[in-house]
Amino acid sequence: MIVNGVKTDSIPADDRGLAYGDGLFETILIHAATPVLLEEHFDRLEHGAGRLNIEFDRSDLLQDIELLSSDLPDSGVLKIILTRGSGGRGYRPGNNVEGRRILTLHPPPDYGSNAENGVSVFVCQQRLASQSVLAGIKHLNRLEQVIASMEWPDDDSMEGLMLDHEGNILEGTRSNIFWAVKDSLYTPDLNEAGVEGIMRNKIIKEIPGTKLSNKSTLEVLEKSDEVFLCNSVFGVWPVSRIRFGEKRLDFKVGQSGSFTERARNVFHDLLTG
């Protein structure tokens, strides 16, 4: 682990990330001993740091990663936490507070054949609150996701789908969602809640015409031909089943020429490009 350029296993207990969740994070796939989409992750971190007025220096982070480079596994996950650091008067940040960068390496998760066979998804009871100032960025205030993750009904479910208080679809607990109706691909706009995932934004860019949906309840999924999830670690997972209440929506997986296939190719190209 690296903290502000120094190898260590611990952080000062007065860090504002611990005290208030006053910070941001990124979870970056390592493939062929290289962080994937690193610039995009840095961009999001910089955007979030700007929103929260936290110090951010790209070259410092690159030096941290350089320090880790001898330890970089062939495949795995690099987690970066950026906090506002220590200090301030209670909630009020001090002037000239130095941010804190915390980098840790993790083994690659084993997701089996989820990407081929598709996954079963449940709908969480826990809703996401609307808060535009925090929407989109990957901040450290994640109790809603933690509580939602405690609802996990069984080991067959691979993700929980989260809605806003009005019942509109937002995202998975740790992924973004897309659905296709006829010739159109949709994903929530996340202007009021949710995290704008790196893979989500990549797919939006690479599949022109993807529509940002403002208010879509679960009913749209009943009319959808295909549904998939994405994040920058697992890539793209087709959704084979969504359960909510008594309802079970089943989707065909592995259809040639589908949006899901196109999205999977976007991810595949990142790894082989």
Place this chain on the structure above:
Amino acid sequence: MIVNGVKTDSIPADDRGLAYGDGLFETILIHAATPVLLEEHFDRLEHGAGRLNIEFDRSDLLQDIELLSSDLPDSGVLKIILTRGSGGRGYRPGNNVEGRRILTLHPPPDYGSNAENGVSVFVCQQRLASQSVLAGIKHLNRLEQVIASMEWPDDDSMEGLMLDHEGNILEGTRSNIFWAVKDSLYTPDLNEAGVEGIMRNKIIKEIPGTKLSNKSTLEVLEKSDEVFLCNSVFGVWPVSRIRFGEKRLDFKVGQSGSFTERARNVFHDLLTG
């Protein structure tokens, strides 16, 4: 600093309090070398731990405080952070995760003559989102308060007042608010957002008939005879002025027989009783 019964200055970087704000805290006044309202703080911590399903053991915490007792200043602040500890699969907590208790001592803040002369309050632009599962408890997801605290307009302002998205009064960034109209005392019910302060609950108990207000916009303050703030560290502050937009509401401070005086006596009795 004490972490789970051990004197140290740091915590493991994989603590879920840092990763997700997955925990709770208490800020406890120390007066005459004794933590004030300790049982009430423990009760709130236990309530919050129950809500988040975090391990809580009162006797462990008492032992931690016992360890600190030789260091307890005559006056100061004891901060307790209780996190879910380390582990789990991403947001999803592991089974049998051991919670982490982090106790730190801080010098007493110097609040000058705020309690006698009253304070000037501004209304924050930043709103608090509604999230009933998190309302009332003192959890570690505090970015809304941090962002609100960055709005501080000047050194004369002693607190920022926070509203919900509909413009209803909720609380100060680090305090609760009461207002009196004629013979009635009111405070927000905090069912959807906000922290149920220890002093707030004590005042509600000690001033029978205090009404819990469900939806009150700033207009009620224009009709109010007195307004005060409270928390368990500074006690009770009369509000002498509230500013929002072009408006300036001024209140008389120090009136004999007022609700504010009664609330101040509640705090005074705690320190002398």
